[in-house]
Amino acid sequence: xxxxxxxxxxxxxxxxxxxxxxxxxxxxxxxxxxxxxxxxxxxxxxxxxxxxxxxxxxxxxxxxxxxxxxxxxxxxxxxxxxxxxxxxxxxxxxxxxxxxxxxxxxxxxxxxxxxxxxxxxxxxxxxxxxxxxxxxxxxxxxxxxxxxxxxxxxxxxxxxxxxxxxxxxxxxxxxxxxxxxxxxxxxxxxxxxxxxxxxxxxxxxxxxxxxxxxxxxxxxxxxxxxxxxxxxxxxxxxxxxxxxxxxxxxxxxxxxxxxxxxxxxxxxxxxxxxxxxxxxxxxxxxxxxxxxxxxxxxxxxxxxxxxxxxx
Amino acid sequence: xxxxxxxxxxxxxxxxxxxxxxxxxxxxxxxxxxxxxxxxxxxxxxxxxxxxxxxxxxxxxxxxxxxxxxxxxxxxxxxxxxxxxxxxxxxxxxxxxxxxxxxxxxxxxxxxxxxxxxxxxxxxxxxxxxxxxxxxxxxxxxxxxxxxxxxxxxxxxxxxxxxxxxxxxxxxxxxxxxxxxxxxxxxxxxxxxxxxxxxxxxxxxxxxxxxxxxxxxxxxxxxxxxxxxxxxxxxxxxxxxxxxxxxxxxxxxxxxxxxxxxxxxxxxxxxxxx
Numbered sequence: 066x067x068x069x070x071x072x073x074x075x076x077x078x079x080x081x082x083x084x085x086x087x088x089x090x091x092x093x094x095x096x097x098x099x100x101x102x103x104x105x106x107x108x109x110x111x112x113x114x115x116x117x118x119x120x121x122x123x124x125x126x127x128x129x130x131x132x133x134x135x136x137x138x139x140x141x142x143x144x145x146x147x148x149x150x151x152x153x154x155x156x157x158x159x160x161x162x163x164x165x166x167x168x169x170x171x172x173x174x175x176x177x178x179x180x181x182x183x184x185x186x187x188x189x190x191x192x193x194x195x196x197x198x199x200x201x202x203x204x205x206x207x208x209x210x211x212x213x214x215x216x217x218x219x220x221x222x223x224x225x226x227x228x229x230x231x232x233x234x235x236x237x238x239x240x241x242x243x244x245x246x247x248x249x250x251x252x253x254x255x256x257x258x259x260x261x262x263x264x265x266x267x268x269x270x271x272x273x274x275x276x277x278x279x280x281x282x283x284x285x286x287x288x289x290x291x292x293x294x295x296x297x298x299x300x301x302x303x304x305x306x307x308x309x310x311x312x313x314x315x316x317x318x319x320x321x322x323x324x325x326x327x328x329x330x331x332x333x334x335x336x337x338x339x340x341x342x343x344x345x346x347x348x349x350x351x352x353x354x355x356x357x358x359x360x361x362x363x364x365x366x367x368x369x370x371x372x373x374x375x376x
Numbered sequence: 377x378x379x380x381x382x383x384x385x386x387x388x389x390x391x392x393x394x395x396x397x398x399x400x401x402x403x404x405x406x407x408x409x410x411x412x413x414x415x416x417x418x419x420x421x422x423x424x425x426x427x428x429x430x431x432x433x434x435x436x437x438x439x440x441x442x443x444x445x446x447x448x449x450x451x452x453x454x455x456x457x458x459x460x461x462x463x464x465x466x467x468x469x470x471x472x473x474x475x476x477x478x479x480x481x482x483x484x485x486x487x488x489x490x491x492x493x494x495x496x497x498x499x500x501x502x503x504x505x506x507x508x509x510x511x512x513x514x515x516x517x518x519x520x521x522x523x524x525x526x527x528x529x530x531x532x533x534x535x536x537x538x539x540x541x542x543x544x545x546x547x548x549x550x551x552x553x554x555x556x557x558x559x560x561x562x563x564x565x566x567x568x569x570x571x572x573x574x575x576x577x578x579x580x581x582x583x584x585x586x587x588x589x590x591x592x593x594x595x596x597x598x599x600x601x602x603x604x605x606x607x608x609x610x611x612x613x614x615x616x617x618x619x620x621x622x623x624x625x626x627x628x629x630x631x632x633x634x635x636x637x638x639x640x641x642x643x644x645x646x647x648x649x650x
Contacts, residue, residue: 122469126473148475148477151474151475152475154473156469156470158466158470161470162465162466162467163467164395166399175391176474178387179387179471179474179476181475219470229473
């Protein structure tokens, strides 16, 4: 391992170098190299058992790495001074369990005490997550979504510099998910670094700055969604609706372009083509003129990228 | 090793203690002790055809049997869930992601539960203490306070064992099974086994060491502590009557009990590190 006193560059909030976690012959995490920049909203995705949770726990210093070095906010997670750094780290676990016998306010005050955060900030945090009116109600009366909001408020105690959010949208309704991500955007603008996992890839797609895709304990790809699209070069699809009389002509034009795959689904022509020929496909549509009724271009989604990478 | 932050320990202990107060655990256990101690005090001599307060020796002798069965069980049931429960529910990771060490978490849990157990024990036996004081004066109270103190130590020793079980177990069901097994082992089987071996060997088993083997059981230490504090009571017990006077020193036995409190906690701390 490298010396824990070696500080990470100031713009790097989380740095992993050659990080592995082995359980006997099982390599839960294998040689991970990763950096997350300060103020970045970073997604970590992967199928169940890919190693995300293990990596999360190692980044929080909950389990020790078999090899490698992890620094969060410039501090080695193995160092004794990481205890102080923890005050500036927020964590929302995947399977959040709170104390049912405490009220929402008591819950926050308990965690605030342990985190060394200002207890006076608790009512304001409840307000931020929309639980101000139920602060005195016992947690056992809360719905899953309300518990998740309370868990998020707990993660925000002490104004963290780095937030680790494991499946944070679990149990939230669509409106609450939208509000939640708006909150994350505000935090990011304030310079908070956010590392987030989610099984709902569509939630992350338009919201993260960059993401890493994990499989078999390894990082398979890292970058923005756009960069990953470029990197993986997955075909995009173009859905075309034309007048029935123009379909044959359309097919003739498109089949002349190499690499194009055509399918007709419910009267709609779906064209799958490599990204470099996208403009050629569009140019082939111009002779149709007004007989082209509608057109939709579908870039590969994060889900497409995820499965494309796995295959 | 990182420095202990007592503020963190106090926060964790305070929560554990308040939880037991809030869910009326302390009240329920105190009531159990009160009812049983009063009943035993008044009716403990019924087999000999007597009811009511007889003597401090007989009262304590009767209560020792109650405490040996009840307190270890209560302490084990109180503590077996402390760590494994947090682990199984998934709240342990959240706690450990905060600026607390594993040792602070363990000590906080232990001290909070210990405070609840101590309060319920002291309150539970307090009414009996008042009655005995009125009947037998300061001498009676002196012995009874010694009995209460040793009862608290017995509870703390089994609570310490419960926390060890809670740390080494990966499932609550396993921890609860081990707790019950431990209770059977220390409270029922241990003495029976020793007696059996003693009888089978015609009194030869263990030799001089036999008395010291009793120190391997905190329930027996508790019995020795109370039996040897009262001369008249030595004759009431079979196995412990063989204890040499060297072991009759209450400070020595108190020290042995403290060792039974600290040793399991130390092992639990060591196991909980990883």
